[in-house]
Amino acid sequence: MTFSASHPLVDGRTSDSPLIAAYQGRRPDRRPVWFMRQAGRSLPEYRKLREGTAMLDACLDPGMASEITLQPVRRHDVDAAIFFSDIVIPLKLAGVDVDIVPGVGPVLGSPVRTAADVAALPELTDEALNPIREAVGKTVAELGSTPLIGFAGAPFTLAAYMVEGKPSRDHLGPRTMMHADPDAWGALTAWAADASGKFLRAQLEAGASAAQLFDSWAGSLGLADYVNHVAPASRRALDHVRGLGAPLIHFGTGTSEILVAMHDVGVDVVGVDYRLPLDEANRRLGGTVPLQGNIDPALLSAPWNVLEEHVRSVLSAAAGAPGHVVNLGHGVPPETDPAVLTRVVELVHSVAP
Ligand code: CP3
Numbered sequence: 519m520t521f522s523a524s525h526p527l528v529d530g531r532t533s534d535s536p537l538i539a540a541y542q543g544r545r546p547d548r549r550p551v552w553f554m555r556q557a558g559r560s561l562p563e564y565r566k567l568r569e570g571t572a573m574l575d576a577c578l579d580p581g582m583a584s585e586i587t588l589q590p591v592r593r594h595d596v597d598a599a600i601f602f603s604d605i606v607i608p609l610k611l612a613g614v615d616v617d618i619v620p621g622v623g624p625v626l627g628s629p630v631r632t633a634a635d636v637a638a639l640p641e642l643t644d645e646a647l648n649p650i651r652e653a654v655g656k657t658v659a660e661l662g663s664t665p666l667i668g669f670a671g672a673p674f675t676l677a678a679y680m681v682e683g684k685p686s687r688d689h690l691g692p693r694t695m696m697h698a699d700p701d702a703w704g705a706l707t708a709w710a711a712d713a714s715g716k717f718l719r720a721q722l723e724a725g726a727s728a729a730q731l732f733d734s735w736a737g738s739l740g741l742a743d744y745v746n747h748v749a750p751a752s753r754r755a756l757d758h759v760r761g762l763g764a765p766l767i768h769f770g771t772g773t774s775e776i777l778v779a780m781h782d783v784g785v786d787v788v789g790v791d792y793r794l795p796l797d798e799a800n801r802r803l804g805g806t807v808p809l810q811g812n813i814d815p816a817l818l819s820a821p822w823n824v825l826e827e828h829v830r831s832v833l834s835a836a837a838g839a840p841g842h843v844v845n846l847g848h849g850v851p852p853e854t855d856p857a858v859l860t861r862v863v864e865l866v867h868s869v870a871p
Pocket of ligand 1: 558559601624
């Protein structure tokens with residue numbers, strides 16, 4: 519399977535963009551920057567458009583999802599769009615009873631805890647992904663030479679929500695299940711891998727130029743659990759989109775101790791959270807892996823001179839890496855002043871790459 523001739527990476531629209539160049543380990547003439555969670559609650563135009571529409575309904579309305587994806591690109595001059603959707607959309611499209619409760623996060627009608635629960639999970643069909651393809655197609659038609667990044671949740675983070683049935687702090691349910699019932703755990707993470715893999719593939723085929731796997735909660739795992747009970751499923755998710763030529767990025771939080779194992783599932787770029795300086799991340803990864811990160815989101819509310827110094831230190835800490843895409847060390851906090859994000863973009867672009 520290959521991309522069609524009209525895909526932005528094939529027809530040349532995005533293949534030499536600063537983002538794709540940096541992801542491929544080249545040094546483009548400006549340092550690319552985008553922000554995780556740039557599409558969303560920190561923007562007044564987002565809040566206005568979303569009024570009266572539930573989160574998952576907004577994700578499944580191709581016109582609305584596309585418009586929300588484009589808003590931060592217009593406003594901030596970031597070097598990439600991130601597709602407006604959510605990690606639980608593949609579950610929803612498969613027919614799982616899931617919703618996103620404002621202020622809480624993903625909540626399931628019934629948690630998935632036994633082998634029988636896993637066996638009863640519906641399969642995600644290719645056809646169900648049509649609203650995603652349509653939204654991506656509309657978005658890419660507007661973006662021109664700015665690449666769209668597709669994304670999905672990694673199987674552990676998805677399974678963490680599915681087993682608990684709601685957000686949790688320590689993820690005890692999934693961490694127990696992987697040892698207490700490894701067969702059911704293996705089946706659950708394989709199901710989640712295929713759902714996320716199909717979701718990623720739909721976005722890439724419809725025109726996304728890169729794809730990021732979010733394993734937001736992988737930092738709750740020790741290395742042995744990650745390698746033995748999680749990494750094979752993450753690899754399986756990415757197998758759905760390998761070899762297309764689109765850079766693959768892997769990100770999680772609290773992952774300093776498992777960074778190498780996250781690279782080893784087979785990705786081109788590692789996203790680093792705010793806890794680990796990029797020079798140390800680069801050292802741990804052997805100096806061969808392009809990095810993404812890692813401005814501390816907490817500093818977006820600090821005085822400008824404090825934030826500026828921090829951004830400059832992130833840029834210099836990445837100097838030894840083969841490529842660097844500037845991002846936050848986690849998502850944009852909802853209360854962030856959007857003008858600060860615009861100013862960070864201007865600063866990053868003003869510094870010699
Ligand atoms: O801008 C972007 O990054 C693109 C869109 C995006 C959303 N969710 C939109 C969203 C992306 C990439 C995600 C990924 C996602 N969703 C992750 C991984 C990234 C991370 O932050 O660690 C996770 C863990 C989820 C699950 C999820 N969805 C949570 C925890 C929440 C927050 C719940 C709340 O209200 O506090 C959501 C909802 C969500 N996803 C919102 C947005 C814009 C907020 C919903 C709203 O605006 O009403």
